[in-house]
Amino acid sequence: MDNFNFYSPTEFVFGKDRENECGELVKKYGGTKVLIHYGGGSAVRSGLIDRVKASLNAAGVSFVELGGVKPNPRDTLIYKGIEMVRANDVDFILAVGGGSVIDSSKGIAVGALYDGDFWDFYAKKLPVTKALPIGVVQTIAAAGSEGSGDSVVTKEEGMLKRDIGADVIRPRFAVQNPALLCxxxxxxTACGITDIMAHVFERYFTNTLEVETTDRLCEALLITMLKEGPRAMAEPANYEARANIMWAGTVAHNGLVGCGRSQDWNSHAIEHELSGLYDCAHGAGLAVIMPAWMEYVVDHNVMxxxxxxxxxxxxxxNFENPKATALEGIKSFRRFLHSIGMPINFAELGAKEEDIPTLVEKLNPGDGWGFVPLKAKDVTAIYTIAAHATL
Structure with missing residues (x-):
């Protein structure tokens, strides 16, 4: 096991009707003027935004609001949010939504305290060192952004999907009411299940030895998805299934299961170019890419x-042929994804094989990183496997 620091400062406020506490939570963490940031009309139609506003009003916290976040959140709305924060002396961002809303909020929080273009951080021109505080009322279990120091945003010019990572953008609190997922x-739901499993697998496939504790934590989360995922799909209003998935999504990406071990993240990087080019759901793209990546790198560590x-x-x-067992496991993963309605190849995702050179060029893998460092030829091979995958 490697040396590690584990830092998870977010307060998780879990359970039914807990969104009614967000006003006092904002005050607890120093907020006096809030930007409520959210996505489409569902948060409004469901009455959630009204409940959040009522909670803020009851706590004496003033607010402005900015909706319109799309999946694969765009830089254009973040620029607008930064302008609103500065014009209204906002000192706290409250994200009401899923990963896209939270990631967009993090972009605003970083950009509001920077005199230059916030994209400089996503372009890796400089590290993130400060941000406005963020709170979350979570409505989707998938990205894990409610407990992570990560944010992924798409630049509309060129449809470049890039990320930042820093502890200063970990939310101060995350309200998690599983009923909001029903x-x-x-x-x-299926995209979220896939994303959660992918976050675990990115940590599970490691070159670090003797990591039994986190191996078992990873495996527990994956087995939970295999059980609770189909249950939530069959019974959408099943609160207990949603609760288990919601908490698993947080634990999968708050850093705990990656402690003391090297990680991969190649599948995420490869998928980002798919969702950047085609604007597909991130989880759907991962369903196509991750089993293909597994097939390509399996020989690196068959056991x-x-x-x-x-x-x-x-x-x-199969002790005489461990690789046969390994390949059966990969097939089982792909079959599970198919069973919950996920695409398994380019055609089902809406991607085109002829675009592979463009995808590789946009990714620019360079010298590679992760479980198996990848160069352009390797990424090309993985995209090709993904294009033709079958059950």
């Missing part, structure tokens, strides 16, 4: 993939 469309197959998917270990 009205999500099935496809959105780790065989461990996944036996411990997570219940495959029988």
């Amino acid at each position: 009205t999500l469309p099935a496809y959105q 780790r993939f065989a461990q996944m197959a036996t411990r997570v998917f219940g495959c029988q270990m």
Whole structure:
């Protein structure tokens, strides 16, 4: 196990009707003027935004609001949010939504305290060192952004999807009411399940030895998704299934299961170019890319993939041919994704094989990183496997 620091300052406020406490939570963390940031009309139609406003009013906290966040959040709305923050002396950002809303809020929080273009941080021109405080009322279990120091944003010019990471953008609090997930469309639920599993797998596939504690934590989260995912799909209003998925999504991406181990993140980087170019759902893109990546790198550590197959998917270990077990585990993962309605290849996602050179060029893998460092030829091969994948 490697040396590590684990820092998770977010206060998680979990359970039914807890959104009614967000006004006092904002005050607790020093907010006096809030920007309520949210996405489409569902947060308004459901009455959630009104409940948030009522809570802020009851706590004596004034606010302005900015809706319109899209999936794969755009830089153009972040620029508008930065202007609103400065014009209204906002000192706290309250994200009401899922990962896209939270990530957009983080972009605003960083950009509001910077005299230059906020995209400089996403372009890796300089590190993030300060940001306005952020709170969250979570409505989707997927990205884990409610407890992470990460943000992913799309620049409309060129449709470049890039990320930042810093502890200063971890939310001060995250209100998590699983009941808010019960009205999500099935496809959105499935995308969230996929994203959660991908966050775990990015940490599970490691070159660090002797990490049994975090291996078992990873496997527990994955098994939870295999159980609770189909239950939530079959019974959308099942509060307990939604609660388990919601908390699993947070634990999957707040850093805990990655403690003391090297990580990968190549599948996320490769997928970002898909959702950047085609504006597809991130979880759907991961469903296509991650099993393809697994197939391409399996020989790097066959026994780790065989461990996944036996411990997570219940495959029988073939001691004479461990690779057969490993490949069966990968097939089991792809079959599960298909069973919950996820695409498994380019055609089902709406991507085109002829665009692979463009995808690789936009990614610019360079010298690579992660479980297996990848160069352009490797990424091309993974996209090609993904283009033609079958069950």
